[in-house]
């Protein structure tokens with residue numbers, strides 16, 4: 194495996210970073226604080242949420258606010274969160290069905306419930322804090338485009354339903370092809386399922402949370418890559434957090450909200466969280482055309498277990514579509530262990546995948562004139578055992594990780610971050626936080642050699658070669 198790397202310079206500008214917040218390049222103080230109670234590494238969804246929850250929790254429980262520094266390698270929210278699909282889509286049955294087979298139904302249900310609860314919690318914070326981030330509560334439509342993927346998803350959903358998993362009550366299954374095409378609007382859908390979801394402008398949510406944290410006293414330092422953290426505390430209980438070119442911050446507690454890049458500063462996670470590159474686009478419709486059909490839902494268009502597009506309609510009439518794996522998945526180096534979000538994925542012409550996407554796949558969009566306005570890449574943190582790594586590090590007291598969301602962080606991170614805040618501030622145990630048990634960082638998970646990312650890829654490639 195190639196050495197893990199830090200975020201690269203000159204990342205492609207995604208649509209979400211077209212309206213920059215004053216904190217984008219912020220440094221609360223000209224020099225780094227020499228010593229704080231807590232250092233949070235990373236100012237994406239996870240880092241901003243941890244900072245927000247720590248301060249909220251302290252306020253609610255009358256605990257003195259800890260001093261906190263948030264150290265971010267590039268601009269605020271310039272990682273995966275600022276480059277994603279904006280789809281906050283709890284998964285009631287796809288991953289839970291796999292988890293039910295590998296870990297049992299009870300643990301799978303725990304994960305599915307946690308995601309549904311995260312959607313509710315994100316909506317609640319947006320409402321309570323009046324955050325303007327284009328949030329829409331909707332139904333996700335999962336359009337299944339072939340008989341094999343239909344059979345697989347139907348079997349998984351059936352298993353969970355038969356076992357009485359409660360989140361399945363929110364799922365509607367349409368097995369008839371004609372009705373599925375009518376309901377989804379996706380041409381050639383063989384079946385579809387719908388369930389509650391949300392979509393939003395992720396950068397605006399995260400910058401609003403960061404603003405709250407900074408207003409409450411957090412010291413935000415952008416363009417400050419961390420290159421190492423001491424594995425052991427000094428005699429006074431402080432860890433040395435070393436930045437690339439701005440010196441050292443001493444901290445009693447350290448939170449790694451570094452997702453794809455975690456192994457660069459935490460060797461224990463090498464090979465356990467792998468940077469995986471994805472690609473996303475914005476499609477717009479010319480104003481002088483007859484309006485195209487309204488898209489009332491958010492969408493997944495699923496071709497196989499590993500090939501799908503995710504898509505949200507925006508209230509400005511544009512559409513965000515990501516995916517394109519069918520084009521580049523075979524070319525391992527173009528996505529696996531790859532941190533190059535300064536370049537498009539050109540393997541298989543993936544960067545052109547979104548041209549004509551609406552015309553080809555959605556009913557009534559044939560003459561819409563929809564065109565790809567922009568394409569960008571982003572780096573996800575894929576967990577080698579497919580579960581996020583959350584909680585205290587077994588061999589590093591007072592150091593926590595919240596990372597490895599495997600391209601699916603939107604419906605998991607906000608409550609994961611709340612759990613980290615509870616553990617760091619009130620000393621709650623992992624199990625008291627409600628975070629799914631199988632997400633806990635354990636010695637066993639860190640030592641495992643399992644790599645479900647490569648296993649999934651190899652089985653996809655071998656199935657293809659047999660066709």
Ligand SMILES: Cc1cc2nc3c(=O)[nH]c(=O)nc-3n(C[C@H](O)[C@H](O)[C@H](O)COP(=O)(O)OP(=O)(O)OC[C@H]3O[C@@H](n4cnc5c(N)ncnc54)[C@H](O)[C@@H]3O)c2cc1C
Pocket residue numbers: 199200234235236237238239240264265266267268269270271272273274275276277278279280281282417418419420450451452453454455457458470471472473503515570571572573595596597598599600601602603604606
């Ligand atoms: C193209 C794409 C589409 C996606 N679409 C969706 C979607 O629609 N729905 C969904 O649920 N999920 C989606 N995801 C995944 C989702 O974006 C992530 O799960 C989530 O944003 C992760 O948030 P995070 O805060 O953990 O990571 P990030 O947003 O990547 O934040 C980590 C931050 O840490 C900083 N950092 C890292 N290392 C260091 C260091 N050593 N020193 C200082 N700073 C450091 C990085 O610069 C970065 O800003 C998508 C991801 C991509 C790339």
